[in-house]
Amino acid sequence: MSVVLETRDLAKRFGGLLATHDVTFRLERGARQALIGPNGAGKTTFVNLLTGVLPPSAGQVLLLGEDITRLRPEARVRRGLVRTFQINQLFGDLTPLETLALVVDERLALGGDWRRRVGAVDAVSAEVEQVAERFGLLDVLDRRTDTLPYGKQRLLEIAAAFACAPQVLLLDEPAAGVPEAERRDILDAIAALPEDVSVLLIEHDMDLVFSFARRISVLVDGGLLVEGEPAAIAADPRVRTVYLGESRDG
Amino acid sequence: MGAARGLARRASWRWPEIVFWLVAFGALLMPAGKYLILNEIAILALFALSLDLILGYAGIVSLGHAAFFGAGAYTAGLLAKHVTGDPLAGLALAMAVATLLGFLTTFLVLRGSDLTRLMVTLGVALVLGELANALPHISGGADGLQGVVMGKLLGRFEFDLFGRTAYAYSLTTLFVLMLLARRIVHSPFGLSLMAIRRNALRAGALGVPVHVRLIAAYTLAAAYAGAAGALLAQTTAFVSLDVFEFHRSADVLLVLIIGGAGWLYGGIAGAVIYKLLQDGIATVTPQYWQFWIGLLLVAFVMVGRQRFVGGLYGLLALARRR
Amino acid sequence: MATILFDGVAYGMLLFVLACGLAVTLGLMNFVNLAHGAFAMAGGYVTVILMDRWGVPFLACLPAAFVAAAALGFVLERTLYLHMYGRSHLDQVLFSIGLVFMAVTAVDWAMGSSQQNIKLPAWLQGRRDVFGMQVGIYRSFIIVICGALALGLQLALTHSRFGSRLRAAVDDARVARGLGIPVSTVFAVTFAVGSGLAGLGGALGTEILGLDPNFPLRFMIYFLIVVTVGGTSGIVGPFVASLLLGVADVAGKYYVPALGAFMVYLVMIAVLVLRPHGLFARPR
Numbered sequence: 001m002s003v004v005l006e007t008r009d010l011a012k013r014f015g016g017l018l019a020t021h022d023v024t025f026r027l028e029r030g031a032r033q034a035l036i037g038p039n040g041a042g043k044t045t046f047v048n049l050l051t052g053v054l055p056p057s058a059g060q061v062l063l064l065g066e067d068i069t070r071l072r073p074e075a076r077v078r079r080g081l082v083r084t085f086q087i088n089q090l091f092g093d094l095t096p097l098e099t100l101a102l103v104v105d106e107r108l109a110l111g112g113d114w115r116r117r118v119g120a121v122d123a124v125s126a127e128v129e130q131v132a133e134r135f136g137l138l139d140v141l142d143r144r145t146d147t148l149p150y151g152k153q154r155l156l157e158i159a160a161a162f163a164c165a166p167q168v169l170l171l172d173e174p175a176a177g178v179p180e181a182e183r184r185d186i187l188d189a190i191a192a193l194p195e196d197v198s199v200l201l202i203e204h205d206m207d208l209v210f211s212f213a214r215r216i217s218v219l220v221d222g223g224l225l226v227e228g229e230p231a232a233i234a235a236d237p238r239v240r241t242v243y244l245g246e247s248r249d250g
Numbered sequence: 251m252g253a254a255r256g257l258a259r260r261a262s263w264r265w266p267e268i269v270f271w272l273v274a275f276g277a278l279l280m281p282a283g284k285y286l287i288l289n290e291i292a293i294l295a296l297f298a299l300s301l302d303l304i305l306g307y308a309g310i311v312s313l314g315h316a317a318f319f320g321a322g323a324y325t326a327g328l329l330a331k332h333v334t335g336d337p338l339a340g341l342a343l344a345m346a347v348a349t350l351l352g353f354l355t356t357f358l359v360l361r362g363s364d365l366t367r368l369m370v371t372l373g374v375a376l377v378l379g380e381l382a383n384a385l386p387h388i389s390g391g392a393d394g395l396q397g398v399v400m401g402k403l404l405g406r407f408e409f410d411l412f413g414r415t416a417y418a419y420s421l422t423t424l425f426v427l428m429l430l431a432r433r434i435v436h437s438p439f440g441l442s443l444m445a446i447r448r449n450a451l452r453a454g455a456l457g458v459p460v461h462v463r464l465i466a467a468y469t470l471a472a473a474y475a476g477a478a479g480a481l482l483a484q485t486t487a488f489v490s491l492d493v494f495e496f497h498r499s500a501d502v503l504l505v506l507i508i509g510g511a512g513w514l515y516g517g518i519a520g521a522v523i524y525k526l527l528q529d530g531i532a533t534v535t536p537q538y539w540q541f542w543i544g545l546l547l548v549a550f551v552m553v554g555r556q557r558f559v560g561g562l563y564g565l566l567a568l569a570r571r572r
Numbered sequence: 573m574a575t576i577l578f579d580g581v582a583y584g585m586l587l588f589v590l591a592c593g594l595a596v597t598l599g600l601m602n603f604v605n606l607a608h609g610a611f612a613m614a615g616g617y618v619t620v621i622l623m624d625r626w627g628v629p630f631l632a633c634l635p636a637a638f639v640a641a642a643a644l645g646f647v648l649e650r651t652l653y654l655h656m657y658g659r660s661h662l663d664q665v666l667f668s669i670g671l672v673f674m675a676v677t678a679v680d681w682a683m684g685s686s687q688q689n690i691k692l693p694a695w696l697q698g699r700r701d702v703f704g705m706q707v708g709i710y711r712s713f714i715i716v717i718c719g720a721l722a723l724g725l726q727l728a729l730t731h732s733r734f735g736s737r738l739r740a741a742v743d744d745a746r747v748a749r750g751l752g753i754p755v756s757t758v759f760a761v762t763f764a765v766g767s768g769l770a771g772l773g774g775a776l777g778t779e780i781l782g783l784d785p786n787f788p789l790r791f792m793i794y795f796l797i798v799v800t801v802g803g804t805s806g807i808v809g810p811f812v813a814s815l816l817l818g819v820a821d822v823a824g825k826y827y828v829p830a831l832g833a834f835m836v837y838l839v840m841i842a843v844l845v846l847r848p849h850g851l852f853a854r855p856r
Contacts, residue, residue: 051455053451072454073454074454074458077454077456077457078457085452085455089451089452089455091444091445091448091449092448093448094441094444094445094448095256097253098260098441098444101253101257102438102442102445102456102458103456105438105441106438106457106458110438111438111457111459112439112442112462112463112466113437114433114434114437114438114439114440115433117257117258117260117261117433117437118261118436118437118438118440118441119256119257119260125254125257128253129253138252141253141256142256164457305662311661358841358844358845362800362844364604365604365661365799366844368604368661368796369797369800369840370840370844372792372793372796373793373797373837373840373841376793376837377834380834380837496789496792500669500673503665504669507666538677538680540673541677543670544669544671544672544673544674544675544677547666547667547670547673548652548670550670551656551663551670552655
């Protein structure tokens with residue numbers, strides 16, 4: 001099927017506040033889609049609803065046709081829905097090597113093994129190296145994550161999500177806070193993601209959005225304002241109004 | 251392969267470890283040494299190791315870890331009193347009982363918030379203490395469990411007055427369980443625990459079944475604590491209600507924190523330091539030494555480990571100069 | 573049966589006064605203070621000393637207990653607790669356990685380890701027959717005092733300026749600071765008042781709960797249950813939780829004496845199974 005991720009009338013209430021507002025959203029296979037919107041539009045809440053961190057007040061989430069609304073986050077990851085976090089949520093004193101080994105082991109259902117040493121399975125070590133190479137982390141594999149330059153940490157964040165072998169990848173502001181010099185690596189890594197992985201990018205950085213996305217969804221006050229191709233979105237007067245007063249870089 | 255080698259290095263034996271075990275076992279060769287206190291240290295170290303598994307590796311704070319210690323102690327004592335004095339049978343049964351108890355309590359402990367967890371872990375230990383108190387015909391009540399007679403270890407070694415067999419027994423048990431713990435900690439399971447401790451949300455978002463792993467870790471830790479309790483019961487041939495008391499849970503927490511949680515040897519290091527401190531302070535103020543322990547704890551937490559240990563060294567140096 | 577209920581309510585009200593300071597401290601500063609019981613103990617011992625050594629009448633001791641405990645709380649908060657805000661819960665737990673140990677042994681050394689008794693004034697002793705049930709005078713007194721305190725606290729929280737500042741600071745300390753609310757002062761005053769209330773509770777409770785150096789440890793679980801069950805977003809929750817606990821404990825000990833001591837823990841387990849985040853948890 002061509003729709004990999006879908007929501008139907010998804011809503012979330014926090015007390016009196018309606019953070020997500022009857023959102024019906026579709027992500028196609030192989031998509032390069034971006035979700036944009038002003039600050040406070042509810043983008044991260046939406047991602048939390050998609051991944052199961054927050055239970056919705058109403059509506060459904062469907063992954064590959066299956067209703068996953070009631071599933072815990074771990075179960076969604078196993079079905080192929082993976083996200084990265086806007087604020088780094090890596091394991092500070094573990095090394096990238098350990099982090100990636102962890103993810104690969106879990107994916108191969110070896111995570112519960114208490115007898116074998118981590119790294120004893122060749123297939124796992126090989127894959128860890130491959131992923132590290134793809135994301136330019138080979139040279140920092142053995143260092144504590146919290147000693148790495150921020151750009152490398154963000155790359156690890158994406159690499160870890162990628163190591164889950166996702167069908168759908170949700171990238172929550174991957175380049176946020178990364179110094180100019182290191183942004184290129186992140187943009188390249190995202191651009192080099194395999195075609196069969198469907199990617200939803202949540203971003204403020206319009207340069208990144210317009211160079212990456214083939215389709216853009218605009219979220220305002222918890223509801224989808226408009227969706228379409230980049231050129232159409234850029235020209236849409238409603239979108240301009242919403243962003244009036246905001247600089248191009250969000 | 252770079253990755254494989256890098257990962258292999260995590261689990262390798264470091265020479266200080268090897269030296270430590272050689273020294274620990276070497277003490278057995280010395281003529282009538284301080285076996286009684288060494289035995290106490292070994293038991294305390296095992297108890298602290300068990301807490302390390304949940305606190306240092308899974309990040310669960312427990313105020314009632316003595317629940318499992320006490321369960322193991324009473325199981326071993328009761329078995330020796332009523333059925334058989336074979337130490338290893340008692341040890342095995344104690345661990346089994348503690349494991350079951352640990353597993354059952356995960357349904358309460360792993361719910362709710364941090365605060366709830368503190369309350370529940372405290373409550374479970376208190377319940378068991380009340381239970382033991384309410385059944386004096388089984389537990390011996392306030393007088394303690396009398397009539398515990400231990401048989402020979404492995405059919406050959408008598409538990410002697412000097413405590414040599416006791417120390418050998420406790421040390422070997424500690425060593426074997428430490429080997430197992432090492433293996434577990436360096437396995438994918440252990441790695442997932444470390445991830446959970448640091449950031450359970452992220453671990454879940456990467457596919458780690460957080461809840462299942464925590465249940466396993468907690469149950470394992472209970473088994474280890476039960477073993478420590480059994481050792482105490484067997485090597486002292488006595489069990490009293492204080493095995494469930496709050497101060498036991500608090501003391502083991504202190505021991506682990508002193509030695510450092512999360513590197514497996516913190517329990518041993520902490521146990522050595524704690525016992526030496528306790529001995530030292532108790533000779534000066536036998537009745538109120540808990541005050542100084544409390545003070546040390548406050549100072550330790552406020553000042554941080556490095557400055558604390560540095561301060562200790564400074565004080566020791568001062569004392570020596572006098 | 574009505575007497576049981578009555579006694580349970582009295583016990584519960586007393587628990588409330590003892591524990592509400594902890595609930596507010598936890599909700600406000602996110603600080604797990606296991607040494608809370610030590611302030612209650614301080615109030616109790618101050619009362620004992622004033623009554624025994626200086627013949628101060630019981631009623632006069634109550635405000636003295638409050639003031640002494642509040643002063644102690646204020647001093648400790650400004651000197652020690654201050655440095656522990658923002659530290660992990662584990663550190664706070666260790667810190668407060670250390671304080672408890674110090675308090676318990678210090679009191680043991682100073683006052684001995686035996687139970688302390690106070691002689692209640694004659695007009696508070698005995699029972700009266702009210703509507704056919706036996707009602708203890710002292711327990712009635714406790715219900716009145718604690719009830720008034722609870723009411724006063726709730727009014728202060730909802731209707732006073734300090735109360736609204738406190739509630740703002742509980743909701744979001746950073747925003748509150750940004751609005752010019754002196755959060756640090758609010759913390760200090762709240763901690764002092766909470767400790768003072770605990771001290772008052774300790775003084776009132778000497779007759780009913782007993783007083784010995786182990787008081788803070790014996791009652792630690794009760795306070796924790798009240799706060800966990802009742803939640804920390806107000807004082808209504810802890811109030812209801814305390815009553816529930818008080819009645820359950822008294823009724824349990826009377827009707828099912830074999831299980832009596834376990835009533836408290838059974839309540840704890842029941843609540844956890846049904847509502848893991850407490851009866852009055854804030855909605856997500």
